[in-house]
Amino acid sequence: MKTYSIAKSRRLRSTPYTSRIEKQGVTAYSVYNHMLLPAAFGSSEDSYKHLKEHVQVWDVAGERQVEISGKDSAKLVQLMTCRDLSKSKIGRCYYCPIIDDKAGLINDPVILKLGEERWWISIADSDVILFAKGLAIGKKFDVNIFEPNVDILAVQGPKSLKLMEKIFGKKITEMKFFGFDYFEFAGAKHLIARSGWSKQGGYEIYVENTKSGLSLYDKLFEIGKEFEVKPGCPNLIERIESALLSYGNDMDNDDNPFECGLDKYVHLDTEVNFLGKEKLKEVRKKGITRKLMGVIIEAKGINVSKSINLINEKNSKIGELRSGVYSPHFKKVIGIAMLDKPYCKVSQKIKISINDDVFEGKVCDLPFI
Amino acid sequence: MKTYSIAKSRRLRSTPYTSRIEKQGVTAYSVYNHMLLPAAFGSSEDSYKHLKEHVQVWDVAGERQVEISGKDSAKLVQLMTCRDLSKSKIGRCYYCPIIDDKAGLINDPVILKLGEERWWISIADSDVILFAKGLAIGKKFDVNIFEPNVDILAVQGPKSLKLMEKIFGKKITEMKFFGFDYFEFAGAKHLIARSGWSKQGGYEIYVENTKSGLSLYDKLFEIGKEFEVKPGCPNLIERIESALLSYGNDMDNDDNPFECGLDKYVHLDTEVNFLGKEKLKEVRKKGITRKLMGVIIEAKGINVSKSINLINEKNSKIGELRSGVYSPHFKKVIGIAMLDKPYCKVSQKIKISINDDVFEGKVCDLPFI
Numbered sequence: 158m159k160t161y162s163i164a165k166s167r168r169l170r171s172t173p174y175t176s177r178i179e180k181q182g183v184t185a186y187s188v189y190n191h192m193l194l195p196a197a198f199g200s201s202e203d204s205y206k207h208l209k210e211h212v213q214v215w216d217v218a219g220e221r222q223v224e225i226s227g228k229d230s231a232k233l234v235q236l237m238t239c240r241d242l243s244k245s246k247i248g249r250c251y252y253c254p255i256i257d258d259k260a261g262l263i264n265d266p267v268i269l270k271l272g273e274e275r276w277w278i279s280i281a282d283s284d285v286i287l288f289a290k291g292l293a294i295g296k297k298f299d300v301n302i303f304e305p306n307v308d309i310l311a312v313q314g315p316k317s318l319k320l321m322e323k324i325f326g327k328k329i330t331e332m333k334f335f336g337f338d339y340f341e342f343a344g345a346k347h348l349i350a351r352s353g354w355s356k357q358g359g360y361e362i363y364v365e366n367t368k369s370g371l372s373l374y375d376k377l378f379e380i381g382k383e384f385e386v387k388p389g390c391p392n393l394i395e396r397i398e399s400a401l402l403s404y405g406n407d408m409d410n411d412d413n414p415f416e417c418g419l420d421k422y423v424h425l426d427t428e429v430n431f432l433g434k435e436k437l438k439e440v441r442k443k444g445i446t447r448k449l450m451g452v453i454i455e456a457k458g459i460n461v462s463k464s465i466n467l468i469n470e471k472n473s474k475i476g477e478l479r480s481g482v483y484s485p486h487f488k489k490v491i492g493i494a495m496l497d498k499p500y501c502k503v504s505q506k507i508k509i510s511i512n513d514d515v516f517e518g519k520v521c522d523l524p525f526i
Numbered sequence: 527m528k529t530y531s532i533a534k535s536r537r538l539r540s541t542p543y544t545s546r547i548e549k550q551g552v553t554a555y556s557v558y559n560h561m562l563l564p565a566a567f568g569s570s571e572d573s574y575k576h577l578k579e580h581v582q583v584w585d586v587a588g589e590r591q592v593e594i595s596g597k598d599s600a601k602l603v604q605l606m607t608c609r610d611l612s613k614s615k616i617g618r619c620y621y622c623p624i625i626d627d628k629a630g631l632i633n634d635p636v637i638l639k640l641g642e643e644r645w646w647i648s649i650a651d652s653d654v655i656l657f658a659k660g661l662a663i664g665k666k667f668d669v670n671i672f673e674p675n676v677d678i679l680a681v682q683g684p685k686s687l688k689l690m691e692k693i694f695g696k697k698i699t700e701m702k703f704f705g706f707d708y709f710e711f712a713g714a715k716h717l718i719a720r721s722g723w724s725k726q727g728g729y730e731i732y733v734e735n736t737k738s739g740l741s742l743y744d745k746l747f748e749i750g751k752e753f754e755v756k757p758g759c760p761n762l763i764e765r766i767e768s769a770l771l772s773y774g775n776d777m778d779n780d781d782n783p784f785e786c787g788l789d790k791y792v793h794l795d796t797e798v799n800f801l802g803k804e805k806l807k808e809v810r811k812k813g814i815t816r817k818l819m820g821v822i823i824e825a826k827g828i829n830v831s832k833s834i835n836l837i838n839e840k841n842s843k844i845g846e847l848r849s850g851v852y853s854p855h856f857k858k859v860i861g862i863a864m865l866d867k868p869y870c871k872v873s874q875k876i877k878i879s880i881n882d883d884v885f886e887g888k889v890c891d892l893p894f895i
Binding site: 196288479 | 528529530531532533534535536537538539540548552553554555556557560565566626627632651652653654656657658659660661662663664665666673772773774775779801829830831832833848849
């Protein structure tokens, strides 16, 4: 496939790590929250294999934070998500679908409870800050909303625990999944969470002190040599195999959380007040008409830059592929598709046209692995 | 400068014209409102010269529309902008700063009044739809807000009038600047405005009927041969010479409209109700402390991918360059900078460090030409 260069400008913001990753061999970028997100360091398949075996450091500063603080902060945060946060605890991360009044997805961030009246919404690619500001202004909430200078470094892969232990000590390995705590390095405290956009284990370091963060970046590569550390980025193969959904790719504002299989984060039978609650009750009553499912296609490669129709044996459209990649594990193309409900059956046969050739495939449950 | 490729995905949406511009030689993309925006067809300087002499067709589908309709639509649209729209007319476009309650810029769209209760906000690069939805929900406004399938084609350059006249007749040449009307082509009505993101004259075609729009695209190139039509895109050299401000590049949420020289769109002494009005009155009373100005630098090239500090003769920071480019017209680098007020004087000397070399320059008024 022909490649195109990215035209850099201040509008596509650089991160504090950009100059480092460019020296380290980044080859492609995506744009995420108006910021450069590294998308490849050479071969995606090599990077996938390395990620599953060793440890990588990722510049994911594009995962911007929306800080909401003040007397009404809990009320505002709850209003935006269908997940019940009434029993949420300080020091924990919560994966939360954010929806509008029509139950359409706006984002699927991880929300960090920093204090009873202070939250970070660690966002996927949409301007949640504008939604929060609009709601707060309209509702006259007593809150302060801004984007702090936080530039996340992710440390991902099976050896991430060992690498992080060498720098921060045993305590960091004892932190539970989706817990966070503060750790000191080079004169600054860093919020570090046991989280990350892979299923290979690891941490996300919420760098507020850039100078200390850059020292930490260099230290991770210095200490990491014995663990074969490499620079990396969210990996398309790994994230699809693991079914980590990507907002804007797999789902968007036209989809509701039930259609995206996010049922366990939809808390309708609670007292909490959130947007789209009545609409979601309706959806639950009527049932959904389509759903995100996995598909496995008998092909050796695919590039999904827009939805690709899936058809049945009568050549009728039965859904659309939204993400897809060749999986070295399955030795086939795997993908995430929004399928009409009657076809959401494991082993359902599907067909897809890729570059004018028709390939066969079948439906499966998510995740693949 | 090393180039990096863009990693395509459904999240960076293609436009209906993407496959055409790729056949026609697009070489670089930017991302604008989560959509691919062509950024180069080979040499930017060649494209600049061509744009100033002939006519180009641009895929600017990334200029997405936020449609707001319903009983409270005028109230909501007015709430978001400091420009008085109480006397606005159907069939006209209005350049409007959108600001939040702290008077920070959120976007600088062109707003089209389609009817007394129907508006299109033709946005720069930020999710205005989320701000509008948040406000409408919070204020319980009776409105309908969505992103319609509108994919703008711009026809820009001095020969654009002749080209468009050949297709749509004399009437289209009589339309006034920032006026719009409906014109038929291939069985569909297209909203066409006398507007565009260059100062070379032209039109923007708000394509709703994709099939007809694609026929029109092809027709423009077929008929346009005699006018030496070429595919193009917003041109960095031309837009900086003309001082067409770019949200995210020249200004962002930390800037207010006065700092950006948008005074004539700030209507404080009116009855209309908009966000940030009190804050802007304060700013007006106290006076601004910095302002966007032009700078001319004695250098032969520059790449501005993030703010670059401007310094005075004592090496103190006096501002930051936010956009810049080598201008073939001035045979120097020209740029748009946010400068501390004491230095906002024409001919004020400045210094800037580009790739470790220090260059001299001076301040000037905008636009350059």
